[in-house]
Amino acid sequence: MSEGLGLADGAVVVAPILEIRGVAKRFDATQALEDVSLSLHAGEIHALLGENGAGKSTLIKIITGVHQPDSGQILLGGQPVTIRSAAEAQRLGVAAIYQEPLLFPDLNVAENIFISHQDRGAVVGWREMFREADKILAELGMTLDVRKPARGLTLAAQQSVEIAKAISLNVRVLIMDEPTASLSAHEVQELFKLVRDLKRQGVAILFVSHRMEEVFEIADKITVFRDGRLISTRTRLEATPQRAIADMVGREIDLTKARTSCAQKDVVLSVADLGRQGVFEGVSFDLHRGEVLGFAGLIGAGRTDVGLALFGIEPATSGRILLGGKPVTVRTARDGMSLGIAYVSEDRRQLGLVLPMSIFANITLPVLRRYLSRLGLVRTGLERRTADTFRDRLAIRTPSVDLEVAKLSGGNQQKVMLSKWLNTNPSVLILDEPTRGVDVGSKAEVHAIIGQLAAEGIGVIVISSDLPEVLVLSDRVLIMREGRQMAILDRAEANEETVMTAAMGQRSTDSIDGRPS
Amino acid sequence: MSAVGTLKSWEAMMLALLVAIIAFNSVGSPYFLSVGNFVNLFQLSIEKSIVALTMALVIIGGEIDLSVASVMGLAACVMAWTFHAGVPMPAAILAALGAGILAGLNNAFWIARVGLPSLAVTLAGLIGYRGVARILLEDRAIGGFPDWFNTIGQQALIGPLTAAIAIFFVLFIFFAIVLHGSAFGRLVYVVGSNAQAARYSGVRVGLVKAALFVGSAFVAALAGILYAARLGSVRGDMAEGFELDVITAVLLGGVSIFGGKGNLVGVGLALLVILNLRNGMGLADITGNTQNYVIGGLLILSVLIPNMWQELTNKWRGRET
Numbered sequence: 058m059s060e061g062l063g064l065a066d067g068a069v070v071v072a073p074i075l076e077i078r079g080v081a082k083r084f085d086a087t088q089a090l091e092d093v094s095l096s097l098h099a100g101e102i103h104a105l106l107g108e109n110g111a112g113k114s115t116l117i118k119i120i121t122g123v124h125q126p127d128s129g130q131i132l133l134g135g136q137p138v139t140i141r142s143a144a145e146a147q148r149l150g151v152a153a154i155y156q157e158p159l160l161f162p163d164l165n166v167a168e169n170i171f172i173s174h175q176d177r178g179a180v181v182g183w184r185e186m187f188r189e190a191d192k193i194l195a196e197l198g199m200t201l202d203v204r205k206p207a208r209g210l211t212l213a214a215q216q217s218v219e220i221a222k223a224i225s226l227n228v229r230v231l232i233m234d235e236p237t238a239s240l241s242a243h244e245v246q247e248l249f250k251l252v253r254d255l256k257r258q259g260v261a262i263l264f265v266s267h268r269m270e271e272v273f274e275i276a277d278k279i280t281v282f283r284d285g286r287l288i289s290t291r292t293r294l295e296a297t298p299q300r301a302i303a304d305m306v307g308r309e310i311d312l313t314k315a316r317t318s319c320a321q322k323d324v325v326l327s328v329a330d331l332g333r334q335g336v337f338e339g340v341s342f343d344l345h346r347g348e349v350l351g352f353a354g355l356i357g358a359g360r361t362d363v364g365l366a367l368f369g370i371e372p373a374t375s376g377r378i379l380l381g382g383k384p385v386t387v388r389t390a391r392d393g394m395s396l397g398i399a400y401v402s403e404d405r406r407q408l409g410l411v412l413p414m415s416i417f418a419n420i421t422l423p424v425l426r427r428y429l430s431r432l433g434l435v436r437t438g439l440e441r442r443t444a445d446t447f448r449d450r451l452a453i454r455t456p457s458v459d460l461e462v463a464k465l466s467g468g469n470q471q472k473v474m475l476s477k478w479l480n481t482n483p484s485v486l487i488l489d490e491p492t493r494g495v496d497v498g499s500k501a502e503v504h505a506i507i508g509q510l511a512a513e514g515i516g517v518i519v520i521s522s523d524l525p526e527v528l529v530l531s532d533r534v535l536i537m538r539e540g541r542q543m544a545i546l547d548r549a550e551a552n553e554e555t556v557m558t559a560a561m562g563q564r565s566t567d568s569i570d571g572r573p574s
Numbered sequence: 575m576s577a578v579g580t581l582k583s584w585e586a587m588m589l590a591l592l593v594a595i596i597a598f599n600s601v602g603s604p605y606f607l608s609v610g611n612f613v614n615l616f617q618l619s620i621e622k623s624i625v626a627l628t629m630a631l632v633i634i635g636g637e638i639d640l641s642v643a644s645v646m647g648l649a650a651c652v653m654a655w656t657f658h659a660g661v662p663m664p665a666a667i668l669a670a671l672g673a674g675i676l677a678g679l680n681n682a683f684w685i686a687r688v689g690l691p692s693l694a695v696t697l698a699g700l701i702g703y704r705g706v707a708r709i710l711l712e713d714r715a716i717g718g719f720p721d722w723f724n725t726i727g728q729q730a731l732i733g734p735l736t737a738a739i740a741i742f743f744v745l746f747i748f749f750a751i752v753l754h755g756s757a758f759g760r761l762v763y764v765v766g767s768n769a770q771a772a773r774y775s776g777v778r779v780g781l782v783k784a785a786l787f788v789g790s791a792f793v794a795a796l797a798g799i800l801y802a803a804r805l806g807s808v809r810g811d812m813a814e815g816f817e818l819d820v821i822t823a824v825l826l827g828g829v830s831i832f833g834g835k836g837n838l839v840g841v842g843l844a845l846l847v848i849l850n851l852r853n854g855m856g857l858a859d860i861t862g863n864t865q866n867y868v869i870g871g872l873l874i875l876s877v878l879i880p881n882m883w884q885e886l887t888n889k890w891r892g893r894e895t
Contacts, residue, residue: 370773370774389776390773390774390775390776391776391778393776394776400774402774407768407770407771408770408771408774409771409774410768410771411764411767411768411771411772411834412767412768413767413834413835414763414764414767418760418764422764422772422775422777423775423776423777425757425760425761426757428757429757433756433757434751434755434756435755435756435757435759435760477775
């Protein structure tokens with residue numbers, strides 16, 4: 058960290074730590090990167106923006122030695138370098154942190170921090186290791202039991218361990234690839250505190266995020282990629298979210314305009330004192346036809362659990378559910394489905410979709426019975442017609458509905474999931490993190506679709522950790538904290554401050570303590 | 575390369591291999607291309623071929639059934655034992671099929687209901703069902719079945735085909751339709767690809783798995799009875815070790831051991847490849863041990879080649895552009 062100077066925001070005078078000159082990379086027919094030049098200075102937070110497939114990930118993989126550039130140069134501290142592997146990148150002081158932390162769950166925190174230190178001799182000096190791990194975490198302002206296994210740490214705490222790991226390696230360049238994607242607003246603030254600390258210590262940070270407001274909160278410089286090309290690099294003062302989005306998608310998109318309400322009078326779903334032993338309790342609300350009810354709260358507050366209870370995957374153990382005024386019992390997902398409840402999972406890849414199967418097979422899966430001929434055979438022609446209808450309706454971009462879902466972008470996968478559940482004709486649609494890992498263009502489309510569905514009279518529940526999204530979409534916002542319902546706010550009362558206050562239980566001084574709540 | 579492309583190229587590869595083996599064999603031995611040899615060749619391991627059909631479904635469904643050979647032995651022993659005890663043969667056959675269904679239900683209970691891994695449950699079944707079979711018959715060999723029963727196993731029934739071969743073809747068509755045309759078949763692929771996503775889509779995953787294991791054990795019991803008919807007598811160690819040959823054929827047929835991928839055409843081709851290869855080697859006086867060695871090598875190659883092919887095409891494409 059020799060070049061590290063305590064610098065004021067954006068004011069950088071020394072030569073860059075990392076310089077990328079004219080880097081290009083091609084995969085098969087795709088030009089993933091084309092003539093990209095970028096420099097990163099000590100104590101600078103440089104944000105990379107771009108839709109999925111714009112080239113950010115490829116650039117990161119080149120810097121961390123996963124891919125080799127076809128042409129161009131990488132300079133570290135002014136010296137041209139060839140980075141052949143992630144281990145070599147680490148030796149050069151380049152570390153990366155990803156959306157999903159890559160910790161070893163059965164090793165303790167200290168072991169995880171020092172996992173890359175292989176030159177410490179054959180015998181583990183536990184005492185010394187624990188002491189050093191404690192020291193690093195203390196410098197980061199973290200309190201974690203370094204003797205405990207990493208299993209069970211919250212995502213936020215795991216991320217902190219990743220950062221501690223990077224620091225133990227004397228990192229000069231830290232790459233953060235969507236580190237906030239799975240964090241709640243509060244946890245994001247804690248993470249940002251760490252990031253600013255690192256910046257003060259002279260670490261250069263490359264920060265990738267889809268969340269515009271975060272980028273504008275923390276970055277000194279903002280670079281936008283589109284189709285493998287670097288479109289613009291601006292200082293934060295020069296940049297605006299509108300300009301950045303326009304650069305990303307090549308047109309103007311506004312994600313801040315609130316949806317016009319179309320809530321009707323009649324209640325479609327009424328929940329009274331719903332609970333699941335040891336998970337959540339005392340959840341009561343009415344959902345009207347055409348209403349969008351937002352579920353806000355920190356990760357682990359129980360929002361997803363309420364969704365799963367309503368759908369029947371993890372049934373409720375107390376309370377009542379009324380659908381269209383009639384009490385119902387939901388014990389399995391089949392119950393939920395037959396009652397007209399649909400749950401679109403937050404985890405597209407594991408729970409939402411069967412990735413190796415075709416688009417049409419995914420869409421018809423919950424109601425396959427509707428597609429059987431008299432002999433009991435599946436009528437794939439009919440399936441394809443249904444899928445084509447949804448392809449047009451939701452603008453799923455694919456050459457054919459026979460394509461494997463795995464081959465689609467995140468946004469299009471999300472639309473396939475939506476199609477799958479709309480095809481069940483639900484009266485209540487529960488959307489869990491409907492725009493996670495989805496690019497800005499698709500996000501706007503998903504928002505528009507949600508508006509349409511509400512207008513058609515479906516009662517929609519949107520569970521989202523993206524607070525601006527909740528506020529823009531919802532007629533009312535239900536806020537949960539640690540398995541309890543804290544408040545339901547009307548659109549007029551709901552803003553970032555009121556929602557966060559409720560989500561934090563009125564005390565906003567809690568910090569990440571690393572233990573799951 | 576898409577999944578469809580991979581499958582097609584896989585079958586093309588098996589077909590090319592099959593044609594090469596048949597060509598080689600027919601040049602090497604004048605007897606090879608005769609109908610008699612062909613029927614013979616099929617007949618010699620027809621029971622394994624039958625069990626391979628349901629095994630393919632089980633593995634595509636993301637599970638495995640190691641107990642099939644023991645269920646074959648169990649069914650045959652139950653049949654022989656009840657027959658020996660004076661029960662008429664048709665009833666003894668029904669008892670054998672019933673024993674198969676019970677074994678399948680037992681597997682299904684632990685796997686689909688309790689949620690234990692099928693590898694462990696059916697390994698226990700492999701040992702347990704064999705144990706029951708051996709207890710029933712001790713060290714005896716029971717034979718002396720009615721003539722009509724032995725005829726089923728040994729005489730040509732439809733043209734040159736024996737009953738077992740005819741049953742194989744009927745089952746092949748039946749299971750091909752079930753797997754590739756029915757809703758159940760679709761669910762087998764779904765469960766094998768991602769059982770969690772299936773559950774979140776309202777699929778009764780346990781029911782699909784239970785059906786697979788009961789079906790597998792039922793067909794294994796049927797194969798055990800046919801095997802007894804062919805041999806004319808039954809012993810406690812009957813069909814021991816067959817499960818490995820069956821699984822080999824299924825994997826060679828392009829079915830992924832991780833589930834969700836494969837089809838019955840590939841499995842059919844793999845069965846023919848193995849039969850012809852063994853037969854050719856037999857006609858060329860190559861011993862059984864060497865034959866096993868060759869089949870093992872083929873299995874390794876069958877996994878290796880598609881991966882290498884993928885890598886080569888990637889490299890080649892990268893250079894071209």
